[in-house]
Amino acid sequence: MKTPKPISPFRLSSLLRLQKDPNLALKLFQNPNPQHPKAHKPFRYSLLSYDLIVTKLGRVKMFDQMEQILQQMKQETRFDPPEILFCNVISFYGRARLPHRAVQMFDQMPSFRCQRTVKSFNSLLDALRRCGELPKVREIFMGMENYVNPDACTYNILIKACCVNGSLDDAWVVFDEMRRKGVRPNVVTFGTLIYGLCVDSRLKEAFKLKEDMKRIYGVKPNAFVYTSLIKGLCKIGELSLAFRLKEEMVTNKIELDAAVYSTLINALFKVGRKGEVSGNLEEMSVYGCKPDTVTYNAVINGFCKEKDFEAAFRILDEMVKNNCKPDIISYNVIIGGLCKEGKWIEANDLFEDLPRRGCSPDVVSYRTIFDGFCSWRRFKEAIFILEEMVFKGYGPYSASANKLLVGLCEEGNVEDLWKALNCLVNAKENVVDLDTWGLVISIVCKMDKLSNAFNLVDTLSALNAVN
DNA sequence: TCGAGACTCT
Numbered sequence: 001m002k003t004p005k006p007i008s009p010f011r012l013s014s015l016l017r018l019q020k021d022p023n024l025a026l027k028l029f030q031n032p033n034p035q036h037p038k039a040h041k042p043f044r045y046s047l048l049s050y051d052l053i054v055t056k057l058g059r060v061k062m063f064d065q066m067e068q069i070l071q072q073m074k075q076e077t078r079f080d081p082p083e084i085l086f087c088n089v090i091s092f093y094g095r096a097r098l099p100h101r102a103v104q105m106f107d108q109m110p111s112f113r114c115q116r117t118v119k120s121f122n123s124l125l126d127a128l129r130r131c132g133e134l135p136k137v138r139e140i141f142m143g144m145e146n147y148v149n150p151d152a153c154t155y156n157i158l159i160k161a162c163c164v165n166g167s168l169d170d171a172w173v174v175f176d177e178m179r180r181k182g183v184r185p186n187v188v189t190f191g192t193l194i195y196g197l198c199v200d201s202r203l204k205e206a207f208k209l210k211e212d213m214k215r216i217y218g219v220k221p222n223a224f225v226y227t228s229l230i231k232g233l234c235k236i237g238e239l240s241l242a243f244r245l246k247e248e249m250v251t252n253k254i255e256l257d258a259a260v261y262s263t264l265i266n267a268l269f270k271v272g273r274k275g276e277v278s279g280n281l282e283e284m285s286v287y288g289c290k291p292d293t294v295t296y297n298a299v300i301n302g303f304c305k306e307k308d309f310e311a312a313f314r315i316l317d318e319m320v321k322n323n324c325k326p327d328i329i330s331y332n333v334i335i336g337g338l339c340k341e342g343k344w345i346e347a348n349d350l351f352e353d354l355p356r357r358g359c360s361p362d363v364v365s366y367r368t369i370f371d372g373f374c375s376w377r378r379f380k381e382a383i384f385i386l387e388e389m390v391f392k393g394y395g396p397y398s399a400s401a402n403k404l405l406v407g408l409c410e411e412g413n414v415e416d417l418w419k420a421l422n423c424l425v426n427a428k429e430n431v432v433d434l435d436t437w438g439l440v441i442s443i444v445c446k447m448d449k450l451s452n453a454f455n456l457v458d459t460l461s462a463l464n465a466v467n
Numbered sequence: 468t469c470g471a472g473a474c475t476c477t
Contacts, residue, residue, distance in 0.1 A: 084468095087468080090469080119469050121469090122469045122470070123470095152470085154469095156470045157470055159470095159471095190471095194471095227472050262472090293474080294473050296474085297474035298473075299474090300474085327474095333474080335475095365475095365476090368476060397476080
């Protein structure tokens with residue numbers, strides 16, 4: 001058999017682009033020519049292939065492997081890596097809540113022969129904002145003017161930080177400073193401010209700003225601005241005004257997107273107008289926007305609230321058919337709905353089927369199914385789940401844990417009570433309230449030998465140590 | 468994926 005031709009650096013990039021599995025992509029990158037072991041000169045990796053593999057690894061949080069590739073890239077002398085690559089790495093760390101590593105990457109950039117502009121500063125600011133490191137955001141912003149000129153993006157990040165923090169007044173201070181420094185606010189600036197106002201239910205001000213942005217600043221509102229306003233109107237039950245706003249988008253030739261419809265569909269279900277949902281879904285295709293996972297999730301949620309699980313499962317099938325992958329939220333909604341109705345067998349079936357469906361349960365899935373078992377007094381099943389979730393580092397809702405303990409006390413089931421307590425000791429935070437403790441102690445003392453009461457004291461001190 | 472949103476659980 002003929003040995004295949006060795007892979008060229010150019011070909012490696014296209015193969016990396018096609019490879020969806022990050023582990024396989026990494027293997028491919030590390031050993032592009034398994035058929036030609038060491039017979040050739042060192043492989044001349046292109047900058048593009050570095051960029052592709054770093055992005056792939058960063059997206060799935062394979063940070064150790066990503067750092068290794070970065071070190072390898074540092075040794076390359078044939079090119080200087082572009083700033084955007086590091087901006088991406090910084091933002092991966094921000095999304096993964098690893099502020100230290102974001103700062104580290106920023107600090108190391110010069111050693112990669114890469115100059116830092118306002119873009120890297122912005123990436124770092126946003127990463128720190130996501131991690132809630134607001135004092136650090138402030139500190140870096142104060143210092144950055146010695147190196148670069150803050151741009152609109154910089155101020156937008158600061159405004160966002162204020163809005164998320166619930167301090168809209170501070171957001172206005174930043175907005176004023178932005179204008180004083182001669183930086184023109186753009187559509188993101190206004191979008192962020194309007195979003196903040198809507199979340200705070202200050203709709204009057206939000207609508208005024210929408211007018212001002214056009215009239216005074218010459219910035220046209222976009223779909224993002226409209227969605228915030230529509231959501232704000234839905235929240236106060238003004239659905240007809242919300243729909244009128246959607247019509248205004250059509251009149252003003254602002255492209256409708258799935259988010260607008262997800263918001264409206266969610267609101268329709270909430271006020272019991274589910275009959276209008278399918279009409280809206282049809283209208284979406286008229287405007288050329290396809291429902292996405294969030295839209296479908298809103299529909300699934302609506303059906304579950306109506307206890308129409310058949311319809312909910314039908315939507316799951318429809319998603320698959322329309323090439324729209326259900327995510328963990330889609331499943332959590334159904335599992336939660338089933339649990340609420342006492343259909344814990346069906347809920348557990350779906351829960352256990354998650355891996356086969358290509359979705360791993362998250363902390364919400366565990367808490368939901370655990371609460372379902374506790375509410376319907378399926379204590380054996382609950383303890384089984386509790387063991388698994390604590391092992392994974394997830395903790396239950398406090399109310400569910402208390403339901404379990406109280407239930408076991410009522411049943412006088414000291415053995416299972418013991419098991420549950422041992423699990424809860426290993427949970428990250430103390431979720432058992434004082435009244436429940438009192439009950440547990442009195443039951444154990446009454447039911448069991450004194451020795452267990454001593455053990456219980458040990459358990460209690462272990463919990464206190466955790467606290 | 469240098470900056471903004473819509474869907475689940477508290």
